Each structure stands twice: as structure tokens, then as C-alpha cells.
Amino acid sequence: MSVPDDQPHTRTRYPAGEQSPAPQPAGLRSVRVLVAVLGAVVVLVVALAVLNRTGGSSTPPATAGGTSVDGGGKATAPSGTQPVTTTQDGIATGFPHTDEGAQSAAVNYAVALGSSDMYTESSRHSIVTTVADPSSLTKLLGRFDPSYTALASKLGLKNGQGPDGTTFVSRTIPVGTKSDAYTSDQATVQVWSNSIGGLAGQGSTSPVTEYWSTLTLTLQWVNSDWKVTDFAQVDGPTPVSGNQAASSADAISNAVTSFGGFRYAR
Numbered sequence: 001m002s003v004p005d006d007q008p009h010t011r012t013r014y015p016a017g018e019q020s021p022a023p024q025p026a027g028l029r030s031v032r033v034l035v036a037v038l039g040a041v042v043v044l045v046v047a048l049a050v051l052n053r054t055g056g057s058s059t060p061p062a063t064a065g066g067t068s069v070d071g072g073g074k075a076t077a078p079s080g081t082q083p084v085t086t087t088q089d090g091i092a093t094g095f096p097h098t099d100e101g102a103q104s105a106a107v108n109y110a111v112a113l114g115s116s117d118m119y120t121e122s123s124r125h126s127i128v129t130t131v132a133d134p135s136s137l138t139k140l141l142g143r144f145d146p147s148y149t150a151l152a153s154k155l156g157l158k159n160g161q162g163p164d165g166t167t168f169v170s171r172t173i174p175v176g177t178k179s180d181a182y183t184s185d186q187a188t189v190q191v192w193s194n195s196i197g198g199l200a201g202q203g204s205t206s207p208v209t210e211y212w213s214t215l216t217l218t219l220q221w222v223n224s225d226w227k228v229t230d231f232a233q234v235d236g237p238t239p240v241s242g243n244q245a246a247s248s249a250d251a252i253s254n255a256v257t258s259f260g261g262f263r264y265a266r
Contacts, residue, residue: 083265102187105226114172120160166201
């Protein structure tokens with residue numbers, strides 16, 4: 001038999017001696033519901049405000065200079081304006097007449113001066129002519145020529161090529177730059193880099209290895225661009241080596257021929 005619509009569909013039984021809770025006035029229930037809803041809205045508004053201020057991430061906010069304001073160690077953040085659009089002999093040129101422009105010039109020149117093209121006289125002279133202050137060209141060639149000629153001989157290179165069955169590689173990978181001094185006419189910039197170099201291939205006696213160094217370039221503003229007048233290089237800083245196993249000679253050789261290098265324009 002069906003239950004009449006005017007009768008309750010469920011019934012709660014209480015133990016003997018207990019009274020059912022007294023019904024709350026309708027007005028009090030409405031107030032409590034309104035308070036709960038308002039509380040939830042306030043929590044939601046506060047959460048959205050916090051997310052908007054932090055960009056929705058747990059990364060510490062940055063100062064105008066690009067460094068973290070977290071209480072821990074602070075690292076220089078990547079920075080830079082629009083990269084230059086002009087090149088000469090494959091090397092970026094036409095850098096801004098600013099401190100940052102000098103750093104951009106230094107990092108691009110470091111890549112060129114550490115490339116495999118420096119091991120052939122004709123391409124080396126082309127690179128040095130492009131990056132050097134004309135008044136310092138003879139001095140710089142006098143330093144680069146004997147050192148690269150000796151290295152090429154030690155590696156058994158002929159016209160920049162390794163012995164049969166090997167692939168020669170020399171690349172500089174900048175990690176960061178630091179301005180030591182700057183005026184409108186002259187700048188001194190350090191470029192911290194990791195480099196790889198050697199002969200990839202079976203039976204190579206000079207396998208491809210990595211090397212950390214810091215190249216300091218002295219630059220002069222001449223002919224509406226930054227050009228090199230002097231340089232110095234020191235070892236490191238060198239990080240602790242990882243626990244990765246070295247790849248095979250064939251894998252390195254394939255990587256050298258498959259992955260192109262980069263020009264850098266900070």
C-alpha cells in the first residue's frame with residue numbers, strides 16, 4: 001500500500017528517554033546559511049588575490065634586476081634585448097652601444113673564437129678580422145696563429161679535418177657573462193663557458209672531452225660596433241662531473257654531424 005503524500009516518507013527513532021532535537025526557527029537557519037556562504041566567498045577572493053600576486057606559481061618574486069628576493073642564494077637571471085640581425089662571415093655584428101651590447105658581443109665572439117674554423121688559417125684570419133679592433137688585428141693574429149697551428153698539428157688535422165675515420169669537433173657553449181668594467185668607449189667582459197673538443201671516431205687517440213673556462217675579452221667601441229682588443233683565459237669554474245656514462249665514439253661522431261652549433265646573441 002502506498003504512503004499518502006501528506007505523510008513523512010522516513011521516520012527517525014530515538015532511544016527511550018531521549019527527546020528529538022527541537023526544530024530551529026526558520027530565520028536562524030537562514031542566517032547560518034548566509035554566514036557560511038559569505039565565508040566561502042571571502043576565502044575564494046583571498047585565494048585569487050594571492051594567486052594574482054604570485055603569478056600562480058611557487059617561484060619567489062623577482063626584483064627589477066632579475067634576481068630572486070628569496071632568502072636563499074641568488075642567481076643572475078637571463079636577460080637581453082632583441083638579438084642583433086646583422087652578421088659578417090657568419091658572426092653576429094652591429095651590437096648596441098650599451099653595457100649589455102658589449103656582453104652580447106663578447107659571448108658571440110667567444111663562440112666564434114672557440115669554433116673548429118679557428119684551426120684553419122684562412123677561416124681563422126677571417127674570424128679574427130671580423131671580431132678584432134683593426135688597430136689590434138696584427139697583435140691578435142700573432143697570438144692566435146701559433147697556438148692554433150700547434151693544436152692542429154697535435155691533433156693531426158689537415159685543413160681543419162681529422163684523420164680518416166674521425167670527425168673533428170670544437171665548440172664553445174657559453175653559460176653566462178659578467179661585465180667587469182664599462183665606459184662608452186671600452187668594456188671588459190668575462191664569458192664563462194663549457195667547451196667540447198677532440199676527434200670522434202673509432203681508434204681516436206684524442207677523444208672528445210669537455211673543458212670549463214672563463215674567457216675575458218677587452219672590447220673597444222669602434223666603427224659603430226664593439227671589437228676585441230685583447231683577451232685572456234683561465235680554467236673554470238668547473239662543476240662536479242655527473243655520473244653519466246660516456247657515449248660511444250660512433251654516437252659522438254653522429255652527434256657532431258647531426259647537431260648544428262649556435263650563434264649567440266644574448
